Amino acid sequence: MLQRAATQTLTEQLAARFAMRIRDRLMAPGSRLPSVRQCAALHAVSPSTVVAAYDHLLAQGLVEARRNRGFYVRDWAKKLHPAGAGSAQADSLSIASTDPAEARRLNAPISAATLMRGMFHSGGSDRPQPGMGVLPPEWLDNDFMAAALQRVSSGHGLRDATVRYGDPQGDPALRRALADRLAEQGIAAVPAQIVTTVGATQALDIVSRTLLKPGDTVMVEEPGWSVEFARLSALGMRLLPVPRGPDGPDLAVMARYCEAHAGTRDAPRLFVSVSVLHNPTGYSLSPASAHQLLKLAQRHDFYVVEDDTYHHLVPDHATRVSQLDGLQRTIYVSGFAKILAPAWRIGFLAAPPALVEPLLDTKLLTTLTTPALLERALAQCIESEQLQHHAERVRTRLALARARSVHHARAAGCRFVTDPAGLFGWVDTGVDTDALALRLLDVGYLLAPGALFHATRAPSTLMRINFASAQDGEFWRQFQQARDAMAKSA
Incomplete structure (x- = not known):
């Protein structure tokens, strides 16, 4: 959560949080930031604080405002400068803060950077990550x-x-x-x-x-x-x-x-x-x-x-x-x-x-x-067939984890779009999982939103879960709280 006693103002802290996510490509080009009202409710700050934070991001050239639509992560592949005569100040600030190499880096291809950084970057959290694409390290340990x-x-x-x-x-x-x-x-x-x-x-x-x-x-x-x-x-x-x-x-x-x-x-x-x-x-x-x-x-x-x-x-x-x-x-x-x-x-x-x-x-x-x-x-x-025996043990362990994860997901009101099998579950949450992912990132959990798995990114209510790391009841409690908060602010 934002700290009121910190050396930075709430505006600066909120702007820095979004800037980090954009630069680390945890928010993909073209993705929409939460509305001012939603963001204010999520971070327990006033709408004016959110507006000021978004203005900071505009000045850095990291986001753009679309009339009557909100704020979006800037897509550098489409344009290096904001359009319109009224954006001259933002233009100069953007050019000063973002060189062409940085612009290319910020504009990662569709969703790869978002997914891969999500797989390798836990945001400082040591919790099991349901969006991960691999088995937990302790499952692979052997002599x-x-x-x-x-x-x-x-x-x-x-x-x-x-x-x-x-x-x-x-x-x-x-x-x-x-x-x-x-x-x-x-x-x-x-x-x-x-x-x-x-x-x-x-x-x-x-x-x-x-x-x-x-x-x-x-x-x-x-x-x-x-x-x-x-x-x-x-x-x-x-x-x-x-x-x-x-x-x-x-x-x-x-x-x-x-x-x-x-x-x-x-x-x-x-x-x-x-x-x-x-x-x-x-x-x-x-x-x-x-x-x-x-x-x-x-x-x-x-x-x-x-x-x-x-x-x-x-x-x-x-x-x-x-x-x-x-x-x-x-x-x-x-x-x-x-x-x-x-x-x-x-x-x-x-x-x-x-x-x-x-x-x-x-x-x-x-x-x-x-x-x-x-x-x-x-x-x-x-x-020596040691790999084969190891794989059999992992399959047995995964079957148990899958049963527990399926139970938690269904109890949380999720629907499996496909029959649960293997390492991953394809789950319908009923809400925009891009927005849900941002909320859960604040409490230390990384999701794999459904939009990441399409050649052309589009909003989705689906998400992929890793059965091996989605057994954590605390994750599903946080999931339900975030989803309910989204419903209330909609």
Whole structure:
């Protein structure tokens, strides 16, 4: 809360709070600030204090006033200067305080910065964060990783892995272990088809940079991962959102995109999909949808990039496009950050043989190689089946957490839009979750509002919760208080 006995005035404190959130991109460009009345009620100050604080933000060039609509975080991609002859003073102040580099930084792509900073920045709170995209660190704690690292470092292992670059394609032992693991999932891939990467995110980036060029069209699932939307947009790609349903992507929409642009420069080149435990809905692909998707990809000559980041949280028999396709028109991407070692940053891709060399060339141009020592340790964890046993324990723990989180959410009056499954829940709160997120940030909780998961940001009453970190009853009490306060001030 704002402190009346502080050295700063209430106006200065309130302005500084919003300025920090804007500069840290916890408030995305174009998002609306609370109304003067709502903000005054939320912070227990007078409306005149809020007006003065918003004037401070205007003077800094961080927000803009829209007639009869309120105050909005400034969108630097649309304009560097406020329009209108009456804004000359704000113009000069904005230019003085914000250089072009700062303007570009403040105008982060759609929602990626908002989401990622939310994932890594807890706002000084040590509370469980329901908007997080990862498992709690204590869930990943184990002894076998350190033991494996010690084994591969013994003798000349540490020296050999340190003084020379490893295999650019990835440690051979890890690629063999990954090939065996993929075979257990029904995906036929030999070690020569596998390239290790710095996490699954780099694998997706390598695929995009290899197969696409600026201006190309990519189909993406919506709702979907906003970081992927922003990453592709930053590369200059044109995004075509495809609604995601319980059985898979809306194939009719995909067909219309392909037919409308057939034979032109705008024909879709790629479709990026999370087949199993889709983020944020928890949906998993059906065999029938996978089959039809492959027929569509073959007919219209595009690749399917299958992001299987959450594969450790689901049984092996779940349907994947790569199983049916045999890695002919699919590229399989996964990693270990979600289940084992976020800081090790080990991911991989498995691709059609003809694409391996071009993909490896792109990897060489970005990272040269990947950490051989950590890859060898991970190979031992896989080969000894310790990773598999660890994943089974995590799945059991997650099932219990999911049941508790679902109980709390429903008791708080929320409705699950999709059946709860996997790590994430897709929840309808009944209120604007962008505004709700700002209220809960004041009491130390970070949300993942529904608008973050759409290629074009729009107000939403949905939010994604992490079942592992949404078990906290105190969060749901604060959630209800914030939602009720919003209803009263509406």
